[in-house]
Amino acid sequence: MIKPLEGILVVDFSQYLSGPSASLRLADLGARVIKIEKPESGDLCRNLYFSNLVMDNESSMFHAINRNKESYAADLKKTKDRQNVYNIIKKADVLIHNFRPNVVERLGIDYEKIKLINPTIVYAELTGYGKEGVWKNKPGLDLLIQSLSGLTQLNGNDGMGPVPIGLAVVDILSGIHLSQGILACLYRRLTQGTGARVEVSMLESAIEYQFESITCFFTDGGQPTIRPQSNSAHAYLGAPYGIYPTKDGFMALAMGSIPFIGKLIGCKFLKKYKTATSWYDQRDEIKNILATHLKTKTTSAWLSVLEPADVWCAKVMNWKELFDEEAFKILNMIQKVNRTNGYKYETTRCPIQINGTWLTSTTGSPILGEHNKKIENEFLQS
């Protein structure tokens, strides 16, 4: 299969997760991605360990985010290295960075400079908070953006205090937005011949992520966000929406008619909640009734009643349980990749399928500077 971005060259200066997750997707889609890394230290993510797990002397995070990329080590503060990098950029289609404001000027890779070298390049920048205002110099980290943007008030129950999502969702979403902007501008370049500047900030991405609940805040006159007292899965949705303990585990119930569910599970106390308005207004008492009732039988007993009636429900699983399911196995979601030094590891594949084929690649993450020679032979000697 010829991947859609084959022939596209991406020069990526970004570190950690946000920018590198964008270039990972471009690599999955067929682009060639060259990471430009500082000699010796490299992408700082290489040493950011997850639960003390060291894989081939580097962090598991780094290996997950940077598979299928090349690494070129260069010190942009040295004239010769900088010139070499410019020579690569001349032939590139996309440049990505996630430095804080003003750093690119110091490194000589700001848009004005790069445009002179390569006028039709798609120049993509990812910041924490944009480039103006009181927060522009604040470190752009996922937890901080979650905390400032109101996101931590949406998860968990009333009275729990802030509950951040336990994953760098904002980093990843801003990476998605960056790649969307890049792809749209690559398309425009093909049809119009113009370069572009694409800017995304994690804070704006976090706002877009919450577009439903923020629009709700605008529309309801700015009422406080109040999470349900128990079994919450959404501050702005009525019962039964939530996760409930059963006799042997947990189950999720999404939107559904309360009397109908009550009838199916044999709970007469739910009969009186006839209107959709009551499912929102009286959600705390309804959830209490449901929680008490659902504890009396196993998850599979409930699912066997609810699923045939097409009620939106599911068993809460951990990865072990999910991975044992036939429905997971047939997705072939796990792929084995190899580093050039022989180290092998398992990771997930790209979630996009094209013409019935999954986008996979066996290329692991690069060793710092491992492609210097190859890249110099290719780009710098003509």
Next chain:
Amino acid sequence: MLPLKGITVLEFAQFMAGPSAGLKMADLGARVIKIERPKTGEAGRQIALKDIYIDESSMVFHTANRNKQSYAANLKSSEDLEKIKKLIAQADVMTHNFRPGVMEKIGLDYKTVSAINPKIIYGVVSGYGNVGPWAKKPGQDLLIQSLSGFVNLTGNKNDQPIASGLATSDIFTGGHLVQGILAALIQRNNTGKGAKIEVSLLESTLDIQFEVLTSYLNNGNVLPFRADQGNSHAYLDAPYGVYQTKDRYISVALTPLDELFSAMKIKLPDEFEDKSVWYEKRNDIMSYLAKEFVKETTAYWLSIFEPLDFKVSDVYNYHEFLNHEGYKVLKMDQEVITSDGIPMKTTRCPIRLDGERILNSKSAPKVGENNAIIDREFNLS
């Protein structure tokens, strides 16, 4: 000029994942036409948060479907279906999220459609992929968060599984659909051929967890365990977390413990000195820190940490955040006006192009609002 100008997208997709993809393409310049069943329209028009409606459709629908047009058609009527096929022949992209088999029954499956228009990009959103034992199960955001392991990452050790309180699976899946469609448009420019792009809520929600899954896969399948209190990431060292202060909360991200203690003017206990214990003793360390943080106000701690460029922040609710200077400077909100003249304030596209924000005051359409103009323009009747 917006990059997708000239691209026509037919959106058969309903609810959130597909329509959020359509919204992004619309903001990037595409013309997005929702194909809806007459009168009632797409099912998402009746899904409401807090039971809030703007007109006959919910506020949520209006949020995800602004900047689009609507063409009402009954796909079970052969006359309407013929019109839709004529429209498809002139479109660049179509998206749907019907359960497997439905488009085959209607006669708008990829094989049929690509015979009508070989250049079309055909985007499909499913819950669990097109085949297998779950293929026909309902694919809904909370259910996917629950069965994909995602809900085991948020909250503290003794909490029950906690979902993210927004449509995370839908939104990321929609994001992936856009990536696939745009890449296929680029390829089409070189090859002249369309493509079928498929994404599923399950695969996309596993993709969000790619880092932690990579740890799981290469660490002897150790399941995540959340911190006792202030948990903000099951896999990260202390002090990463949220702490209560005298008056509010404070979030502390990647900050070396020795530097943090020194800035707080407290002695780092010997047992926490070695960096290698910052993960395994994280509960002890976080509980030790919690007792210190609560002694002073958030403003006090920020006044010490911010000059040192520590990775810390206050924790805001919407009232505090949306009235903050740091929010206002983004000019992130915009007003859309419905065809009945009702204004609604919502957010804009988060991507800036060539130094400009992308704004558009067009609201979501009424069902079939654009039939006449589309009939005429595309020569359908």
